[in-house]
Amino acid sequence: xxxxxxxxxxxxxxxxxxxxxxxxxxxxxxxxxxxxxxxxxxxxxxxxxxxxxxxxxxxxxxxxxxxxxxxx
Amino acid sequence: xxxxxxxxxxxxxxxxxxxxxxxxxxxxxxxxxxxxxxxxxxxxxxxxxxxxxxxxxxxxxxxxxxxxxxxxxxxxxxxxxxxxxxxxxxxxxxxxxxxxxxxxxxxxxxxxxxxxxxxxxxxxxxxxxxxxxxxxxxxxxxxxxxxxxxxxxxxxxxxxxxxxxxxxxxxxxxxxxxxxxxxxxxxxxxxxxxxxxxxxxxxxxxxxxxxxxxxxxxxxxxxxxxxxxxxxxxxxxxxxxxxxxxxxxxxxxxxxxxxxxxxxxxxxxxxxxxxxxxxxxxxxxxxxxxxxxxxxxxxxxxxxxxxxxxxxxxxxxxxxxxxxxxxxxxxxxxxxxxxxxxxxxxxxxxxxxxxxxxxxxxxxxxxxxxxxxxxxxxxxxxxxxxxxxxxxxxxxxxxxxxxxxxxxxxxxxxxxxxxxxxxxxxxxxxxxxxxxxxxxxxxxxxxxxxxxxxxxxxxxxxxxxxxxxxxxxxxxxxxxxxxxxxxxxxxxxxxxxxxxxxxxxxxxxxxxxxxxxxxxxxxxxxxxxxxxxxxxxxxxxxxxxxxxxxxxxxxxxxxxxxxxxxxxxxxxxxxxxxxxxxxxxxxxxxxxxxxxxxxxxxxxxxxxxxxxxxxxxxxxxxxxxxxxxx
Numbered sequence: 001x002x003x004x005x006x007x008x009x010x011x012x013x014x015x016x017x018x019x020x021x022x023x024x025x026x027x028x029x030x031x032x033x034x035x036x037x038x039x040x041x042x043x044x045x046x047x048x049x050x051x052x053x054x055x056x057x058x059x060x061x062x063x064x065x066x067x068x069x070x071x072x
Numbered sequence: 073x074x075x076x077x078x079x080x081x082x083x084x085x086x087x088x089x090x091x092x093x094x095x096x097x098x099x100x101x102x103x104x105x106x107x108x109x110x111x112x113x114x115x116x117x118x119x120x121x122x123x124x125x126x127x128x129x130x131x132x133x134x135x136x137x138x139x140x141x142x143x144x145x146x147x148x149x150x151x152x153x154x155x156x157x158x159x160x161x162x163x164x165x166x167x168x169x170x171x172x173x174x175x176x177x178x179x180x181x182x183x184x185x186x187x188x189x190x191x192x193x194x195x196x197x198x199x200x201x202x203x204x205x206x207x208x209x210x211x212x213x214x215x216x217x218x219x220x221x222x223x224x225x226x227x228x229x230x231x232x233x234x235x236x237x238x239x240x241x242x243x244x245x246x247x248x249x250x251x252x253x254x255x256x257x258x259x260x261x262x263x264x265x266x267x268x269x270x271x272x273x274x275x276x277x278x279x280x281x282x283x284x285x286x287x288x289x290x291x292x293x294x295x296x297x298x299x300x301x302x303x304x305x306x307x308x309x310x311x312x313x314x315x316x317x318x319x320x321x322x323x324x325x326x327x328x329x330x331x332x333x334x335x336x337x338x339x340x341x342x343x344x345x346x347x348x349x350x351x352x353x354x355x356x357x358x359x360x361x362x363x364x365x366x367x368x369x370x371x372x373x374x375x376x377x378x379x380x381x382x383x384x385x386x387x388x389x390x391x392x393x394x395x396x397x398x399x400x401x402x403x404x405x406x407x408x409x410x411x412x413x414x415x416x417x418x419x420x421x422x423x424x425x426x427x428x429x430x431x432x433x434x435x436x437x438x439x440x441x442x443x444x445x446x447x448x449x450x451x452x453x454x455x456x457x458x459x460x461x462x463x464x465x466x467x468x469x470x471x472x473x474x475x476x477x478x479x480x481x482x483x484x485x486x487x488x489x490x491x492x493x494x495x496x497x498x499x500x501x502x503x504x505x506x507x508x509x510x511x512x513x514x515x516x517x518x519x520x521x522x523x524x525x526x527x528x529x530x531x532x533x534x535x536x537x538x539x540x541x542x543x544x545x546x547x548x549x550x551x552x553x554x555x556x557x558x559x560x561x562x563x564x565x566x567x568x569x570x571x572x573x574x575x576x577x578x579x580x581x582x583x584x585x586x587x588x589x590x591x592x593x594x595x596x597x598x599x600x601x602x603x604x605x606x607x608x609x610x611x612x613x614x615x616x617x618x619x620x621x622x623x624x625x626x627x628x629x630x631x632x633x634x635x636x637x638x639x640x641x642x643x644x645x646x647x648x649x650x651x652x653x654x655x656x657x658x659x660x661x662x663x664x665x666x667x668x669x670x671x672x673x674x675x676x677x678x679x680x681x682x683x684x685x686x687x688x689x690x691x692x693x694x695x696x697x698x699x700x701x702x
Contacts, residue, residue, distance in 0.1 A: 004113040036112035038319035
């Protein structure tokens with residue numbers, strides 16, 4: 001997903017990838033990441049949670065914990 | 073059948089094909105990826121690849137501007153990816169937040185500098201009519217009415233100002249009714265409640281739109297209702313990112329816009345070819361028999377009746393139906409004509425191919441029989457093998473993927489943007505009957521000794537008139553849709569035609585044809601432009617159903633005669649070749665025009681009006697408006 005959104009091959013993305021390491025990670029792409037996560041996993045993220053999504057790893061962890069909290 | 077890829081391998085394959093320089097194959101897989109996994113992430117992937125492919129594929133370029141009062145940026149990639157699967161390369165310009173009024177009224181705004189083909193005005197009730205949303209309960213009925221009238225006047229001013237500056241199509245979002253009216257159920261009791269007034273504004277907006285050429289209304293309220301207001305809205309995104317639509321519905325917004333974009337670009341289907349077994353009815357007629365197939369008012373037959381109603385609605389819009397089925401002809405015809413549950417009968421089909429030949433061959437024959445291009449066909453079949461075979465053999469055909477569940481078939485057909493029409497002419501509504509008359513005519517043609525005998529027998533009448541308000545929509549539609557007998561293939565919108573018609577140097581004629589079998593309606597257009605003593609044919613086109621009956625000669629004779637009467641000494645015209653217009657290639661040479669020049673773009677032909685004329689075919693009766701040209 002991050003590869004699609006930030007236009008970077010999958011093997012160049014790690015859990016530590018962030019707005020500092022990926023050129024395309026601007027505010028619009030951040031919104032797109034939030035929307036892609038919500039759409040793909042059927043979640044709703046709060047403004048506080050969106051703040052936490054600083055890296056790809058943070059985002060994955062957030063999604064995992066949300067999915068565990070509300071098993072679908 | 074190509075092997076099934078999962079989305080990850082599809083991405084890798086697309087990248088590989090792009091690196092190898094195989095744009096057509098890459099484009100097919102990109103479209104497959106999008107069908108398989110449409111969404112925000114995939115959209116970024118697809119649009120970035122489309123940007124690499126755009127110059128290597130025969131995509132139709134289209135410039136769309138979106139003026140808005142909310143965040144639309146995340147919808148744009150979804151829209152561009154969706155457009156790509158309809159063969160459209162969409163360039164999108166997004167106006168600044170809430171700057172739509174300045175953009176529209178200022179002739180030098182970034183909107184007009186972008187020179188869009190179409191503009192969407194996507195505004196919310198809260199922004200256009202804040203009085204009707206906030207503090208509404210404070211307003212007296214009179215004040216509320218005045219507020220509504222102010223909103224309507226605003227629309228009127230914006231739309232006419234837009235028309236002064238641009239000929240582009242305009243799609244205006246109608247207003248959404250409040251989900252939670254201030255006064256609760258009381259709001260539903262009066263016409264001056266929030267709901268009532270919003271509806272009133274929408275009604276007036278429709279009247280304003282109808283009074284301008286090329287202005288259309290998007291029924292936003294109906295769109296939200298279709299998906300459920302509670303699910304559609306996302307209050308948190310509205311407050312944090314000015315995005316009022318929930319993540320899962322952004323694609324639906326994009327698809328609603330596509331229902332306008334596809335017909336505006338002209339990527340519409342003229343004929344739906346449909347399979348019979350397990351598509352038009354449930355079960356297999358050859359195995360289950362008349363008593364076993366499912367179609368009727370009760371479930372599960374009701375699902376197929378719902379689809380059949382959707383098909384009949386398509387033919388009411390002028391879209392032809394054709395059947396293509398692997399079956400014994402007698403079995404299928406018995407079901408079509410005798411089964412009590414069927415709503416669609418064999419006479420509703422303009423062409424039938426019931427045999428054991430492969431479907432792509434049958435589709436080719438159907439296109440030939442109906443004299444339309446392959447890209448004017450859509451294909452609906454429950455069998456994924458048949459769909460893949462058609463996709464691989466003829467990428468021009470729009471292949472519709474029905475879901476696994478027959479209950480969804482009707483909605484899938486109704487939502488498909490290639491069947492959308494923005495205006496409807498009389499010709500559209502009578503098309504199926506006209507094709508039935510055509511079949512009779514083809515039968516008659518075979519029994520004559522010479523072509524001339526046949527032409528005389530036809531008793532053709534050609535009504536030639538300058539374009540008028542009544543014929544404007546049809547004339548524009550013909551320039552948009554005619555591909556084969558079209559000498560220059562210049563596409564014009566209604567407003568462009570209206571603009572041209574105001575200038576005396578431009579002459580725009582439509583031709584309407586009747587014969588002993590029926591009325592073809594308006595089937596041809598010629599547009600000429602006088603430049604000094606020379607008259608240039610800008611556009612010359614004829615619907616393919618009347619080609620080869622000397623109607624083209626009648627139209628040419630008429631424009632040559634009227635040019636000579638206006639004092640022109642030369643009639644010149646270009647032939648600009650496209651993939652499709654080979655039937656028109658020899659038109660000028662057949663009519664004794666001399667070749668002036670020829671280059672990579674096309675050829676230029678000329679006729680000396682002081683020495684030559686184009687004889688009007690003796691077997692065609694000419695009818696013109698009283699006093700004109702006679």
